[in-house]
Amino acid sequence: EVQLVQSGAEVKKPGESLKISCKGSGYSFTSYWIGWVRQMPGKGLEWMGIIYPGDSDTRYSPSFQGQVTISADKSISTAYLQWSSLKASDTAMYYCARLGMGATGEFDYWGQGTLVTVSS
Amino acid sequence: QSALTQPASVSGSPGQSITISCTGTSSDVGSYNLVSWYQQHPGKAPKLMIYEGSKRPSGVSNRFSGSKSGNTASLTISGLQAEDEADYYCCSYAGSSTYVVFGGGTKLTVL
Numbered sequence: 001e002v003q004l005v006q007s008g009a010e011v012k013k014p015g016e017s018l019k020i021s022c023k024g025s026g027y028s029f030t031s032y033w034i035g036w037v038r039q040m041p042g043k044g045l046e047w048m049g050i051i052y053p054g055d056s057d058t059r060y061s062p063s064f065q066g067q068v069t070i071s072a073d074k075s076i077s078t079a080y081l082q083w084s085s086l087k088a089s090d091t092a093m094y095y096c097a098r099l100g101m102g103a104t105g106e107f108d109y110w111g112q113g114t115l116v117t118v119s120s
Numbered sequence: 121q122s123a124l125t126q127p128a129s130v131s132g133s134p135g136q137s138i139t140i141s142c143t144g145t146s147s148d149v150g151s152y153n154l155v156s157w158y159q160q161h162p163g164k165a166p167k168l169m170i171y172e173g174s175k176r177p178s179g180v181s182n183r184f185s186g187s188k189s190g191n192t193a194s195l196t197i198s199g200l201q202a203e204d205e206a207d208y209y210c211c212s213y214a215g216s217s218t219y220v221v222f223g224g225g226t227k228l229t230v231l
Contacts, residue, residue, distance in 0.1 A: 037166075044123070044209060044222060044223070044224045044225040045158070045166065045209050045211075045222045045225070046222060047211075047219065047220050047221070047222060050219065059219055061218075061219070062218070095165055095166070097166075100171060102172075104152075104154045104172070104213045105154050105156060105211060105212065105213035105214075105219070105220040106154075106156040106168060106171035106172065106211070107156070107158075107166070107168060107211075108168050108171070108177060109168075110165040110166055110167070111165065112165055113165055
């Protein structure tokens, strides 16, 4: 069974750094792209970026380029999303999701989400 | 990049059919038959319902169907059921640089 299990909720202060994780299981982690999707409170889905764990090839949405860093450790089947300096506007639910084999935009399996709250 | 345009809300009675539209441009929906649709219940992760415009993943009811005409994709749900009440998002492949773009979401209410 394909599963993506994300790390738990985080409460941080503005300016702090953060790295959240997404562990894949039940499939060949290195053979599928993993994406990150943001959902701000009461709002829609926004694509942030994708990574291919096999070779760490990474693509970012122009809206998030330079704002976050996506990485992966294929030895432990885990993808990461990190911030160096959080802002209040980063408060959101963050989902990781696996791209289908064709890598043409459909996210076929999703993690349960990680809620990030940034508040002073 | 601009989000795809969806109606904010649609509604229907049990047993009826509804259609949710998703309008993009010639750079995304119009150029590729690669629109996917997601269902999201409150407090839950999104679930893939349709991919590549009209294909259903294993386990998704055949009451859900997808289509496209020009720059507009559509999701049709027939035989509405109470459990269909959720938010629905469309998403289109938009080329190797933009990659994907999501719609703003549609809230479906089953009356």
